[in-house]
Amino acid sequence: MPPGRPARPGLMTMAREVRRCPSLAGVITPPGDKSISHRAAILNSLAEGRARLTNFSPGGDCRSTLNCLRAIGVGIEQLSADPSAIEVTGVGRRGFVEAADVLDAGNSGTTMRLMTGLLAAQPFLSIITGDSSLRSRPMGRLILPLRLMGSKIWGRGRDTLAPLAIKGQELRGVTYSLPVPSAQIKSAILIAAIFATQGKTTIQEPSKSRDHTERMLQAMGVDLNADDSFVSISPLRSPPVALDLVIPGDISSAAYWMVLGAAHPSARIEIKGVGINPTRTGVIDALRAMGASLRVVRERASGNEPVADIVVESSRLTGTTIAGDVIPRLIDEIPALAVAASVAGGPTVIADAAELRVKETDRIALMARELSRFGVAVEEKPDGMVIQGGAALHGALCSSHGDHRLAMSLGIAGALADGATLIEDAEVADISYPDFWQHLEMLRAS
Ligand code: S3P
Secondary structure, three states: OOOOOOOOOOOOOOOEEEEOOOOEEEEEOOOEOHHHHHHHHHHHHOOEEEEEEEOOOOOHHHHHHHHHHHHOOOEEEEOOOOOOOEEEEEEOOOOOOOOOOOEEOOOOHHHHHHHHHHHOOOOOEEEEEOOOOHHHOOOHHHHHHHHHOOOEEEEHHHHOEEEEEEEOOOOEOOEEEOOOOOHHHHHHHHHHHHHOOEOOEEEEOOOOOOOHHHHHHHHOOOOEEEOOOEEEEOOOOOOOEOOOEEOOEOHHHHHHHHHHHHHOOOEEEEEEEEEOOOOOOHHHHHHHHOOOEEEEEEEEEEOOEEEEEEEEEOOOOEOOEEOHHHHHHHHHHHHHHHHHHHHOEOOEEEOOOHHHHHOOOOHHHHHHHHHHOOOOOEEEEOOEEEEOOOOOOEOOEEEOOOOHHHHHHHHHHHHHOEOEEEEEOHHHHHHOOOOHHHHHHHHHHO
């Protein structure tokens, strides 16, 4: 995959200037969790009944999921002027209808993979595509297990790339070992398994990826067993029950403030209502290992998910090693952690993270390239990078390359750097965090 491909051709790119923040203070409420929002919409669409979802992610990725679901007959209403409060009217397992057109997953890997799990079992034809970034991401890893369940799916590049054509079939359960941990593939198989008419489904993973699908299905009354290495589900005796949810704040969005607060010499930031599911909290562990002053307070539950507030303060950071089983627990936060590593004393080694090369962009190549513009010494490795640390960042002209997590990581680098930083295509933050730039200004102004 070429590292610098334009992810969203045709959209006008806008550059944003970010200047060093002399001090940072304030309270941030991050948007609803993107992963949980996708699942809440999809799983409630196949349940029977209505579900009210509040604090639903306002980002472009979850809009893509809602649009795909509407196109196959699911009723989705906005409950008020606030677009993050919606009602999903489930159609049950037999109520979906063929879409009149190609389904568009936009920039969202989760939309494409979870929707394909659902479409694989419907008695009609579906074609699903996405933007140029998504059309270059691996789909063979999705097609293979779904075919073992009896589905008929084809894709470009000898069935490895989207667009995908899906001719829904009656499915059977499967026993499958994921070659790399992936919550998207695990969830696609689990969703397909909800429709399987015979045979138990068991999925093994080399290390545990995020388990939001498992938790949500259990809360919807589905008989599902899971531990750290496997998850299994039998053909359903009764349909999943619709589930009202208050979606926890997104820890992947909170991560930018955790890094910025810890790395900045004069900062105190409180982040409210953050999901702290243990399969997602690797960023807290990594920052603490680097010496960050980070407190997790007022722990509580929202549905089947744990939530807390997080308080972060200026800290003297030191380099660390981020590798092994923690990687799936912080994979999306590595670009932000690379910024923390840039200013930390001593080197940071990031390894076992080759999956970063097949995200919205090649995040290893591009973070190494963009951070070096700020004066950071970064050595790219096939499965990660080594960041020398101790850099006095200087403002840079840099680009998100159409990747939301790069845009926001470069934004916090700019807030730490001397002088002005200009970030091309910064508005792509909208994919997961539409208010990101406003929140950065809020912290600066407080
Ligand atoms: C996600 C799973 C992860 C993550 C992605 C969201 C999910 O991807 O990187 O941003 O919601 O299931 P993989 O399943 O490819 O590891």
